[in-house]
Structure formats: structure tokens, C-alpha cells
Amino acid sequence: MERKDTVRPLIIIAGPTASGKSELAVEVARLFNSARAQKRFGAEGAEIISADSRQVYKGMNIGTGKITKREMKGVPHHLLDIADPKRIFTVAHYQKLARKEIARIWKENKVPVVCGGTGLYIRAAVDGIVFPEVRPDRALRARLGKVSAQELFSYLKKKDPARAKTIDPKNPRRLIRALEIAEALGKVPELSLCPLDADILFLGIRKDPQELERRIRIRLHKRLRHGMIEEITRLHEEGVSWKRMDDLGLEYRYGAQFLQGKITREAFEETLAKEICRYAKRQMTWFKRDFRIIWVNTNTEAIQKVEQFIKTKS
RNA sequence: GCGCAGGUGGCAGAGCGGUCAAUUGCAUUAGACUGUAAAUCUAACGCCCAUGUGGCUACGGGGGUUCGAAUCCCUCCCUGCGCA
Numbered sequence: 502m503e504r505k506d507t508v509r510p511l512i513i514i515a516g517p518t519a520s521g522k523s524e525l526a527v528e529v530a531r532l533f534n535s536a537r538a539q540k541r542f543g544a545e546g547a548e549i550i551s552a553d554s555r556q557v558y559k560g561m562n563i564g565t566g567k568i569t570k571r572e573m574k575g576v577p578h579h580l581l582d583i584a585d586p587k588r589i590f591t592v593a594h595y596q597k598l599a600r601k602e603i604a605r606i607w608k609e610n611k612v613p614v615v616c617g618g619t620g621l622y623i624r625a626a627v628d629g630i631v632f633p634e635v636r637p638d639r640a641l642r643a644r645l646g647k648v649s650a651q652e653l654f655s656y657l658k659k660k661d662p663a664r665a666k667t668i669d670p671k672n673p674r675r676l677i678r679a680l681e682i683a684e685a686l687g688k689v690p691e692l693s694l695c696p697l698d699a700d701i702l703f704l705g706i707r708k709d710p711q712e713l714e715r716r717i718r719i720r721l722h723k724r725l726r727h728g729m730i731e732e733i734t735r736l737h738e739e740g741v742s743w744k745r746m747d748d749l750g751l752e753y754r755y756g757a758q759f760l761q762g763k764i765t766r767e768a769f770e771e772t773l774a775k776e777i778c779r780y781a782k783r784q785m786t787w788f789k790r791d792f793r794i795i796w797v798n799t800n801t802e803a804i805q806k807v808e809q810f811i812k813t814k815s
Numbered sequence: 816g817c818g819c820a821g822g823u824g825g826c827a828g829a830g831c832g833g834u835c836a837a838u839u840g841c842a843u844u845a846g847a848c849u850g851u852a853a854a855u856c857u858a859a860c861g862c863c864c865a866u867g868u869g870g871c872u873a874c875g876g877g878g879g880u881u882c883g884a885a886u887c888c889c890u891c892c893c894u895g896c897g898c899a
Contacts, residue, residue, distance in 0.1 A: 554851090554852060589851050592851090594850075595850095619852065620848090621848075625849095637850065672848085674856075675848075675849090690849080691849090692849045749853070753853085775842080776853085786848095787847095787848080787852090
């Protein structure tokens with residue numbers, strides 16, 4: 502029989518973009534506000550931790566579909582607006598912050614609800630991927646950025662044959678990071694995990710591709726009406742370079758291309774919609790591998806799972 | 816009606832006598848993922864047996880030249896532009 506004070510509940514809500522995660526997360530969090538849930542689970546509420554690699558940035562609101570104060574319905578949200586879009590925010594940083602928040606929420610006898618579409622961020626926080634303590638080296642990256650993947654791979658093979666065996670030999674970005682680590686530590690440490698000690702309910706929202714595409718297109722038009730282009734213009738005026746916008750991807754990448762006159766308005770909307778769909782698919786390939794995920798089709802179904810979870814853990 | 820240009824795989828668009836089931840881009844499908852992850856990268860992509868230096872059907876329709884044609888010739892159909 503488990504004692505209440507050893508129960509460390511953690512709810513994760515994942516799914517592709519436009520599947521309705523944020524809204525569900527608020528609904529789930531609010532379940533823990535009921536007297537019944539508080540009594541049964543001994544929790545005094547829930548707080549949401551975003552796991553979204555773009556919503557961490559200040560000023561990127563419309564393009565990322567960041568939840569509004571009103572939509573939060575009083576549920577505290579964390580790890581939104583914590584970074585400067587001019588600078589790169591990394592998974593390792595996210596991991597530290599997310600774990601800190603989770604620990605704090607538990608300490609306050611509440612339930613953390615991790616919600617987001619960035620699979621790597623969720624895994625980093627929950628499973629505790631141990632990232633080698635080697636900070637990005639801009640000079641090195643710039644230098645290696647000019648080298649072909651083939652050459653990078655042969656460097657790595659010499660420097661760290663073990664890592665060379667597991668790495669994608671055609672992906673320059675990965676090769677450069679591996680070399681960066683090898684440069685500093687001699688070799689890339691083997692992958693290890695340091696998972697959170699928690700009772701996890703991992704929910705995934707599933708939508709059929711056609712329905713998802715429909716939602717994506719509707720949402721895109723809404724964003725455009727709500728001033729997405731103006732937001733991008735403003736970010737640029739505030740010093741976010743076009744190059745940086747390109748790295749930020751999707752709305753920012755194609756919006757920047759449109760604003761620079763590189764593509765027509767029509768091409769902008771069409772490619773962007775398509776790219777978002779492809780992104781949604783990439784998210785799904787990532788999540789599909791995680792067998793902890795309980796897939797649900799509707800919010801009602803999700804709520805049922807959460808209620809079950811509350812019962813069995815109390 | 817005359818002149819010119821052109822009709823190629825889901826689309827765009829190369830190829831202009833053999834090495835072409837046909838470059839490439841887009842789209843599509845599947846996948847990878849150790850500090851940029853909305854990023855980055857890979858593979859498949861006519862049909863069939865699915866073992867291969869395999870079989871079949873393909874480059875608007877039909878006919879012809881040739882050992883051999885998406886590529887040359889004739890003819891028909893269609894499209895765009897120019898002149899009527």
C-alpha cells in the first residue's frame with residue numbers, strides 16, 4: 502500500500518500541433534481543483550508546464566499559438582516567455598527548468614501537467630536524457646559548418662569511432678555537435694538516462710490526418726487575421742534577424758520569406774500550411790515510438806483516463 | 816485558315832537515336848533523432864514476380880525508318896502564341 506506522501510503524480514499531454522493539447526491540459530488541471538479530487542488524491546491543484554520549443558520565446562505569441570491569460574482559466578502555466586528569441590534556447594536548459602518546476606509543484610502537493618508537442622523536451626524532462634556538459638561553441642560550429650557531411654563523418658570516425666557507429670553520417674548538425682563534444686571530452690559519452698521518479702499518466706491526442714489538416718488550415722487563417730504578420734514584423738524590428746526567423750521555422754520562416762518579398766502571399770500561405778502538416782507528421786513519428794502513451798481521440802476520453810488515474814493512485 | 820512553339824510519370828520540368836522506367840524540383844509515403852528539435856537528416860516513390868545483369872506496360876493516338884526511338888519521318892488529335 503502506497504502512502505500519499507510518496508505518490509508523485511505526473512500527467513503528460515502530447516500530440517501533434519493543432520490537436521488541442523493546451524485546451525485539454527487546462528481542463529485536466531482543473532479536475533484537480535475539485536474537492537473530491539483533492540481529497541482522493543491529496544493534491545491541492547495542478548499546474549501546467551509547457552513543453553514547446555518555440556513558446557519559450559518572448560514575443561512569439563500568435564505564430565506559436567501561445568495560450569492567452571484568459572484561456573488559462575486561472576491555472577498557472579510555466580516555461581512560457583522565458584527566453585529571448587534572438588538567442589538560442591536549448592533542450593538542456595529546458596530540462597533543468599522543467600525539472601525544477603516539477604519538483605516545486607510536487608513539493609506544494611500539486612500535480613504537474615506537462616503539455617506540449619516537442620517530443621525531445623518531454624523526454625529530456627521526464628526520462629532525463631543526460632546531455633554531455635559541453636556548451637555550444639559558436640566558433641567551432643561556424644568553422645565546421647563549411648565542411649561537407651562526408652568529411653565531418655570521417656573526422657568523427659577518427660576521433661570517436663564508437664559514436665560514429667551510431668550517428669547519422671549524413672546529418673551535418675548532429676555530426677558537428679558530436680565533434681564539439683569529442684573535442685571537449687575526448688569522446689561522446691554513451692547515452693544514459695536519469696528518469697524522474699514519478700507515477701506517470703502519458704496521454705497522446707490522436708486525430709486523423711484529414712481532420713488535422715483541416716484544423717491546421719483554419720487555425721492558420723485565424724492567426725493571420727490576428728496579426729501574425731505584424732508580429733513577425735515587430736520581432737524583426739526588435740532585432741530578430743531574418744536568418745534567425747528561418748531557424749525558428751514554420752510561421753516565422755515562411756513569414757520572413759514573405760516579408761522579404763521572396764515568395765508571394767499565396768505561396769506563403771500554401772507552403773506554410775503544407776509545412777505545418779508535415780511537421781505534425783514528424784511529431785507523430787516521434788511519439789509513435791513511445792509505448793507509454795495512451796492514445797485518446799477526444800477530450801472526454803482523456804478526462805476519463807485522468808479520473809481513472811486519480812482513483813487508482815489514491 | 817496559315818505560321819511558329821509545344822504535348823513526357825500526381826504536378827512542374829529535363830532528356831532530343833542506344834548506357835532511359837526516364838535528371839531534377841514539388842507533392843506523397845515511411846523513417847531517424849545524445850545542448851539549434853516548428854530545427855536537422857534519411858529512404859521509397861510505373862506495375863508485377865518481389866531472388867535478379869528479372870518480367871510487363873510506358874514519354875498525346877496511329878503508322879513508318881532503324882539491329883535499336885521519349886528522341887528521326889508521315890499522319891491525326893489537342894494546347895499556347897503570332898497573323899488572318
